[in-house]
Amino acid sequence: xxxxxxxxxxxxxxxQVPFGVxxxxxxxxxxFWNRILEEWAGIAQGDICGTSLxxxxxxxxxxxxxxxxDAVLEGGPPVIFSPQLHPHFIPAPLAGKRLRVQQTVxxxxxxxNPGAGHRLLITLTDMTQPVEQLREISGLREQALTELAERxxxxxxxxxxxxxFHDIALSSADxxxxxxxxxxxxxxxDKARDILGFHPEELKDxxxxxxxxxxxxxxxxxxxxxxxxxxxxxxxxxxxxLTKDGRQVCLLFNAVPLFDDNAALLxxxxxxxxxxxxxxxETDRENLIKELQEALKxxxxxxxxxxxxxxxxxxxxxxxxxxxxxxxxxxxxxAEFTHGICPECMRKLYPGLFxxx
Amino acid sequence: MNNFTPLEIDTLTEIINIGIGRAASAxxxxxxxxxxxxxxxxxxxxxxxxxxxxxxxxxxLISSVIQSFEGDFTGSAALLFPPExxxxxxSVITNEEITAANLDTVRSGTLMEIGNIIINSLLGTMCNIFxxxxxxxLPEYRDANGLTDLxxxxxxxxxxxxxxxxxxxxxxxxxxxxxxxxLVIFRLESTEVLRTMISRISKK
Numbered sequence: 356x357x358x359x360x361x362x363x364x365x366x367x368x369x370x371q372v373p374f375g376v377x378x379x380x381x382x383x384x385x386x387f388w389n390r391i392l393e394e395w396a397g398i399a400q401g402d403i404c405g406t407s408l409x410x411x412x413x414x415x416x417x418x419x420x421x422x423x424x425d426a427v428l429e430g431g432p433p434v435i436f437s438p439q440l441h442p443h444f445i446p447a448p449l450a451g452k453r454l455r456v457q458q459t460v461x462x463x464x465x466x467x468n469p470g471a472g473h474r475l476l477i478t479l480t481d482m483t484q485p486v487e488q489l490r491e492i493s494g495l496r497e498q499a500l501t502e503l504a505e506r507x508x509x510x511x512x513x514x515x516x517x518x519x520f521h522d523i524a525l526s527s528a529d530x531x532x533x534x535x536x537x538x539x540x541x542x543x544x545d546k547a548r549d550i551l552g553f554h555p556e557e558l559k560d561x562x563x564x565x566x567x568x569x570x571x572x573x574x575x576x577x578x579x580x581x582x583x584x585x586x587x588x589x590x591x592x593x594x595x596x597l598t599k600d601g602r603q604v605c606l607l608f609n610a611v612p613l614f615d616d617n618a619a620l621l622x623x624x625x626x627x628x629x630x631x632x633x634x635x636x637e638t639d640r641e642n643l644i645k646e647l648q649e650a651l652k653x654x655x656x657x658x659x660x661x662x663x664x665x666x667x668x669x670x671x672x673x674x675x676x677x678x679x680x681x682x683x684x685x686x687x688x689x690a691e692f693t694h695g696i697c698p699e700c701m702r703k704l705y706p707g708l709f710x711x712x
Numbered sequence: 713m714n715n716f717t718p719l720e721i722d723t724l725t726e727i728i729n730i731g732i733g734r735a736a737s738a739x740x741x742x743x744x745x746x747x748x749x750x751x752x753x754x755x756x757x758x759x760x761x762x763x764x765x766x767x768x769x770x771x772x773l774i775s776s777v778i779q780s781f782e783g784d785f786t787g788s789a790a791l792l793f794p795p796e797x798x799x800x801x802x803s804v805i806t807n808e809e810i811t812a813a814n815l816d817t818v819r820s821g822t823l824m825e826i827g828n829i830i831i832n833s834l835l836g837t838m839c840n841i842f843x844x845x846x847x848x849x850l851p852e853y854r855d856a857n858g859l860t861d862l863x864x865x866x867x868x869x870x871x872x873x874x875x876x877x878x879x880x881x882x883x884x885x886x887x888x889x890x891x892x893x894x895l896v897i898f899r900l901e902s903t904e905v906l907r908t909m910i911s912r913i914s915k916k
Contacts, residue, residue, distance in 0.1 A: 432836065438822075440805070462850070
């Protein structure tokens with residue numbers, strides 16, 4: 356076993372530096388191996404000095420290392436092995452099967468004596484921490500970029516969705532609205548102006564019940580309010596509302612309840628369709644039907660079997676009296692009689708007159 | 713550069729091409745990818761004429777690897793890239809995704825190794841052919857705002873500069889083509905030494 360080095364003062368200094376130092380001479384024989392390298396590689400000075408670096412670390416015989424090392428050993432310029440391309444020049448294990456990441460600089464030490472060859476000064480700086488920190492930062496950056504891209508995509512979708520909603524709201528013949536959990540209007544489309552005469556912003560000062568007619572307020576307590584209490588949708592609920600100028604309009608409400616992330620009711624969003632004309636038409640139709648039914652009641656009709664005398668043609672009524680045909684029909688229908696004589700009777704009764712005509 | 717004849721420039725171009733070929737071979741060893749380095753042109757100018765001649769390098773940021781040398785001739789060599797090209801080059805060589813337009817400490821270390829390989833190959837070839845010896849400093853990474861800013865902020869580049877050799881080079885890696893520049897600045901007294909050396913090998 357060879358002594359660590361023949362330059363004891365320099366070697367004692369190099370043992371104090373906070374980076375790995377190795378000196379090799381021609382044939383890649385290790386002539387110095389400092390304390391840091393002992394610690395990193397787990398190889399004692401006495402065990403490696405005098406042996407071949409290439410035999411100890413065979414990966415250094417690959418072209419990617421050896422050609423450049425040879426060039427320096429021949430007196431060429433210093434070379435750098437970066438942490439990204441050559442992270443483990445001298446493999447130095449860490450906990451968890453990791454290896455220390457190194458930046459390695461190889462410089463040529465000119466011959467000190469005539470006839471002596473060049474030596475290689477190999478210095479290794481531990482870059483594990485900066486590299487791991489950068490990887491961590493890079494990971495965080497990637498994550499942030501991914502999240503940013505997702506947020507941008509979501510915002511784009513949201514803008515598209517908002518525009519779609521806005522376009523639908525503008526072009527819709529119905530009034531789209533939102534209200535809070537107390538049924539105060541919080542949003543209304545411009546259609547509110549056409550239907551109720553209120554500017555959408557004005558409506559924010561009103562509660563749903565405020566605009567109902569007094570009669571409807573009572574009815575709403577049985578229709579709308581139970582749905583709110585049970586957090587259920589409004590499906591085809593009708594209500595008569597007062598417009599800003601005091602007219603009454605009938606609206607058909609459909610709405611869904613809105614909830615926050617904790618499932619608490621935020622309010623309702625829905626549409627209201629004006630059906631005043633339809634309601635008036637329905638009322639008119641119902642009135643007409645009533646009138647017709649009344650009229651029908653007043654129309655007297657004869658139905659069923661009538662007992663009639665085969666000889667005198669009198670008809671027996673429900674009370675058993677025999678009535679003359681004219682009397683019976685007059686009493687049981689709206690018909691009136693006018694009297695005349697048919698040709699046959701005319702011939703029988705007034706033959707002279709008949710012949711003359 | 714009036715002092716250099718077209719023949720001398722041709723000789724230098726050939727030497728540069730040999731050096732660049734060696735650099736490509738070394739990079740191929742490291743990456744396992746087929747890398748081609750091309751030298752479309754070289755130019756020799758005086759330092760004063762540099763901003764006017766290479767206006768396109770005056771605007772915008774530059775990422776560089778600088779290595780100085782001294783010996784039979786003295787000066788500095790630098791590999792220059794726009795930052796986004798530097799980032800792209802490092803990413804393609806390390807097979808990483810391009811994550812940012814600029815380089816962090818680790819990635820600038822990678823560019824430093826690439827610059828070190830190219831500059832060593834280039835100047836090593838010159839030394840071999842001219843049969844001269846040079847001592848090199850360790851490479852350093854530097855960002856600058858334009859070529860003039862780079863030179864003026866680097867003591868190794870601006871000290872008594874005489875002639876500047878600007879080598880345009882293109883990296884062809886996989887399907888990418890990344891362009892950069894190699895700048896070699898020779899001190900005034902070295903210019904004549906260089907001419908003498910060119911003359912000597914031309915006579916051989």
